[in-house]
Amino acid sequence: MITPTESEDNQIVKAALMEILQQKNRLTFAEFMELALYHPKGGYYNNRSSLIGARGDFYTAPQLTPVFGELIALQLKEMWERLGQPSNFAIVEMGAGQGTLAGDILLYLKANAPQLWENLVYRIVEISPILAEAQAHRIGVLPDGADLLKHVAWVGWDEIASDSVIGCFLSNELVDAFPVHLVSVSNGKLQEIYLTQNEAGELVEETGELSTPALETYFKTLGLDIASYEEDYRTEVNLHASPWLSRVAEKLQRGYILTIDYGYEAKSRFHPRRMSGTLQCYYRHQVSHNPYLNLGNQDITAHVDFSTLLNTGVALGLTTPGLISQAEFLGGLGIGEHFVQMSASTNSPNEVLAQREALLRLISPNEMGNFKVLLQVKNAPLEPTLSGWSACV
Template identity: 55%
Template sequence: MITLTENADNADNPVLRRLIAAEIAQTGGRIPFARFMELALYAPEEGYYTSRVGLIGAKGDFYTAPHLTPAFGQLIARQLAEFWRRLGEPPKFQLVEMGAGQGLLASDILTHFYQQEKELWPGLSYTIVERSKSLQEGQRRRLLAVPDGATLLPKVSWRDLDEFEPGSVVGGCFSNELVDAFPVHLIQLVEGEWREVYVGLNPAGDFEEETGPLSTSSLATYFEAAHLDPTRYEEGYRTEINLAALDWMQQVAQVIAQGYILTIDYGYQAERRYHPRRQTGTLQTYNGHTVGDNPYLNVGHQDITAHIDFTALIKQGEAAGLKTEGFTTQMAFLGGLGIANLLLELSTSTKRPPKEVMAEYNALQRLINPTAMGNFGVLIQSKGVAAATAPLAGLSLSFI
C-alpha cells in the first residue's frame, strides 16, 4: 500500500478535496485513480480546468505552443488551409478545435484566415469543443479582444462533441495538448499481475493509494492491444492507460463526413510509451511552472497529465474507418509548414526592435526544440478523402 499525503505547503481547493473525499466515502472507501483525476481536473466549478481561466502562460502553471507565439497558429492555419484545398475547396468548410484552453490558437488561426485566405474565409465556420464553461467564457473574451475580434467572433460557436450529427463535418477536427489532459487509469504490476491503482482515505483523512482488481474489462483489452505482457515488466512497474482517448477518437471519427483529424500532443508510439525502462510511468503535475509527480498535492490547483499512446489512437481510428495519413514530430511538422522561412525573415528584419526580434526568435526555437515541444507527436488521420500523390505539407517527413 502506498500513502501519499498532504505536506505542510499543500495549497489545494478545500471544497474540491471534501467533494472527492465524500465520493470516496460513498463508494465503498475508494475510487479508481481515473475518477480521482476526473474530479481533480473537471469537477463542476471546482476542478482545475473548470474553476479558472488563467492557467496557461507566464502567469499560469505551464506553457503551450500558442502561448509562445502567434506563429504557431499561423503555421497550423497553413496546414488547415491545405486540408481545404485537398477537399476540393468546399464552399462550406468547418473547423472543430477541441480543448481550446484560453482561445489563443483560435484567435491566431481565425486572424490568419481572415487576413490571408480570402477565398476560404466566407464559407468558414469554427466550432470549439471545450469542456470547461469558465474557459469557454475566457475564449469568447479573448476572441473579442483581438484587433479583428468583432469580425472573427460570428464565425465561432461552442458545442459538445455529442451534439454533432454523425457524419456532419466537412473540414478538419484538431487539438493541441487535449488528449494528455484526459483522466487516465493507473496500473501497477503486483506479484506478476496488472492491478489498478485506487484512491482511498487514511484515518487522518488524507488521500491514500491502494491497488485492487481492474475496474473495467476495457483495461485488459488495452493490455492485449498494446502488448502489455506482464512478463516483460519488473515488479512495481507503473503506467497510465488513457481509455478516454479511445472513446474520443471514435466520437471524432463519427462526426466527420469528409476531412482530417490533426492531433498534437506529447507522447509516443506504444512500444516507446510503454517501454519496460519507463518504470514509474509518465504522470506529471504542473503548478506555477514547477513539474511534480504527486497528484494528491494542490488538488484543484495543479494540472495532472500523462503522455499519450499514439499507436492506440491510430488503431482506434483505423477501426473507426479513418485512414492514417502520417505521424511525425512537431519539429518536422512545423518544418514542413515553413518555420525556417519565419526564422529567416526574422533574421533579415530591420523594422522590428532587436529585443522583439530576439523574443520571437526564442519562441520559434522553443516550438521546435527537439528536447521539448519539438519532440511532441503530430498525427494526421483522414476520412472520405481521395488519395493524393504527395504527402501533406506538415507530413513531408512522416515516421509511419
C-alpha cells in the same frame, strides 16, 4: 501516506473528494483525476481562466508565439484546397484552452484566405464554461474581433450531427488531459492503483483488482505483456482516447483529424524501463510527479499512447500519412523561413531574440519539438502530400 504537508488545495475539490471517499471507500485514479481537473466548481479546468502562459502553470505552443497558429492555419487552408474548396468547410477545435490558437488561426485565414473565410465556421468544443468565456473574450479583443466572433460557434459534442463535418477536427494537448487509470505490476499480476483513506483519515494509495477488464484488453490489443514487467512497474491507461476518436470520426463526413500532443507509440510509451509511468503535474511552472498536491489547482497529465489512436483509426477505416514530430510538421510548413524573416525584421534586437527563442522552443527536441502530430484522413485524398507531412515523402 500521500497527503502533502504543503499543498494549496482547492477546498471544494478536497471536500468533494472526502465526501466520495466516505461513501465509496475508494476511487480509481481516473475518478480522482476527473474530480481534480473537471469538478464543475473547483476542478482545475473550471475554477479560473488563466491556466496557460506566464501567469498560469504551463505553456502550450500557441501561448509561445502566434507563428504556431499561423502555420496550422496554412495547413488548414491546404486541406480545404485538397477537399475541392467546399463552401461549408468547418474547423472544429476541441479543448481550446484560452482561445489563443483559435484567434491566431482566425486572424490568418481572414487575412490570407478570403474565399475560405467567407463561409468558414470555426466550432469550438470546450468542456469548461469558464474557459469558453475566456476564449470568446480573447477572440473578441483581437483586431476586428467582432467580425472574427461571427465565424465562431461553441458547441457541445452532441450538437455535432453524425457524418456532418466537412473539414478538420483539430486538437492541441487535449488527449493528455483525459482522466487515466493507474495500473501496476504487483505479485506478477496487472493490478490497479486506487485512492483511499487510512484510519487516520490520510489519503493513501491502495492496490487492488482491475476495476474493468478493459484495462487488460487494452494491453492485449497492443501485444504487450505488462504483467511480466518488473514488480512495482506502474503506468497509466487512457480509456477515453479511443472512444473520443471514434466519436470524432463518426461526425466527420470528409476530411481530417489533426491531433497534436506529447506521447509515444506504445513500445516506447510502455517501455519496461519507464518504471514510474508518465504522470506529470504542473503548478506555477513547476513540474512534479505528485498528483495529490495542490488538489484542483494543478494540471495533471499523462503522455498519449499514439499506437492506440493509430489502431483505432485503422479499425475505423481512417488512413494516415504518418505520425511525425512537431519539429518535422512545422518544418514542412515553413518555420525555417519564419526564422529567417524574423531575424531580418526591423523589430528591436530584444524582440527579435524573444521571438526566435519562442520558435526554437516549438522545434527543439528538448522542448516541444518531440511532440507528435497525427493526421487521420477520411474520404479525402492522401496525395499530394500535405506540406506538414513533406518529411514523410
